[in-house]
Amino acid sequence: MSDSLEVAARDATGSRACQKLRQEGKIPAVLYGHGEACVDLTVTRESVEAMVRHGSRTVELRGAVTTPALVRELQWNTYGTEPLHIDFLRIDLAEKILVTVPVELRGECPGVKAGGVFKLVLSELQVECTAQTIPEAAVAHIAHLEAGGVVKVRDLELPSGVRPTAAANEVIASCLLPGQKLDEAKDLDHSGEDASGGEEA
Known part of the structure; x- marks a missing residue:
């Protein structure tokens, strides 16, 4: 499981x-889900900042309530420097949930040198998985993306048990030639990859 987070009741x-x-260094929060009543809570700013540094998507709430929870939404001020409010969603560690993860690009697109224009079509991806298997990102390898080609959902690297909700042929990134339409693009060519299917040992 992830970090523990001490919470206090909020009236x-x-x-x-x-x-x-x-102003007192506390961040208002709310806990909801699983058909139970909403609970108003507070968390210290220091705890929230530590949670963000660790990249935690799931936490074990302790104190006023004790339950595993998903950080459903974290609101920030206009400048993105101070947390303002947190929404926690009660979860069952065994159940599958829907979460949105960022798409992470790895490698350099060779198609750009051949005159193609690279474009990231989807920067985020919704996946279905358990709370314990939420990936930090959906990885798109673009080292084999030639001019005139695309990377699709089926090409993404995801941990076992993590299923994207988007169609397998939905485009994640493209490297199109001038005047080329997206529906004219070629699928990613994996023929240059080694037998292990990846670049790292």
Whole structure:
């Protein structure tokens, strides 16, 4: 499981009360899901910042409540420097949930040198998996993406047990020639890969 997060009960609600909490170094939060009542909580700013540094998507809440939870939404101020509010979703570690993960590009696209224009079509991908198998990213290897080609959902590198909800032929990235349409592009060529199917040992 992921990080533990100490939470306290919160009685005061509303914008003024939440602003006062933030001035005290506390971040307002709410816990919901699994047909149970919503619970208003607070978390220390230091704990939230540590959670963000660790890249935690799931946490074990302790204190006012004890339950595994998914960080469903973390709101920031306009400048992205201070957390404002957190939504926690109750989860069962054995059940599958839907989460959105970023698409991570690896390698350099050789098609650009041949006159192609690279474009990332999808920067995020929704996947279905258990809370314990949420990947940090869906990896798109573009080292074999030639001019006139595309990378599709089926080409992504994902851990075992993680299933994308998008269609296998949906385009993730493209390297099109001038004037070329997306539906005229070629699928990614894997023929240059080694027998292990990847570049790393």
